[in-house]
Amino acid sequence: MRKFVLLFRMDIARKEAQPTRKQMETYMQQWIRWIDEIADNDQLANGGNHFSLQGRVLKPNNEVIETPHVADNNSVAGYIIVLAKNIDEATKIAKKCPILNGRNTSVEIRETATP
Numbered sequence: 789m790r791k792f793v794l795l796f797r798m799d800i801a802r803k804e805a806q807p808t809r810k811q812m813e814t815y816m817q818q819w820i821r822w823i824d825e826i827a828d829n830d831q832l833a834n835g836g837n838h839f840s841l842q843g844r845v846l847k848p849n850n851e852v853i854e855t856p857h858v859a860d861n862n863s864v865a866g867y868i869i870v871l872a873k874n875i876d877e878a879t880k881i882a883k884k885c886p887i888l889n890g891r892n893t894s895v896e897i898r899e900t901a902t903p
Contacts, residue, residue: 789871791833792878795896796887797862800841805861805892818886826870826881836868862892875899 799805807815826832843856843863856863865887872878875897882895 789831789873791900792870792872792875793867793898793900794870794878794882794885795867795898796865796885797894797896798865798887798890799861799892800856800863800865801858801861807890815886815889818889822884822886823868825884826868831871831881833869833871836866838866839864860892862894869900 823832839856841856845853845855845857847853870878870881872881878897878899882897885895887893887895
């Protein structure tokens with residue numbers, strides 16, 4: 789099995805894009821079911837986390853941006869690492885991610901460079 793990182797992107801910048809407490813409860817229930825399914829299939833690797841809303845980007849010539857990188861009003865919100873035979877199998881896992889039920893969200897799938 790190969791390792792693939794699933795990067796979760798969502799709008800972290802605009803307050804109106806943040807889920808309500810009730811929506812967050814629903815999302816977390818869906819998230820736990822999805823993660824449990826991956827773990828039950830022995831496809832959840834060690835590693836993964838949710839990121840804070842704060843961050844910093846460093847650029848050449850000592851340029852410092854005091855926010856995470858945001859493009860198209862979204863930024864990386866977290867990641868998990870899954871085990872899959874190939875990118876197609878990793879994509880099949882990612883397609884069930886509950887974050888895709890939101891607006892302006894995405895899951896990026898990247899194979900790790902080392903096993």
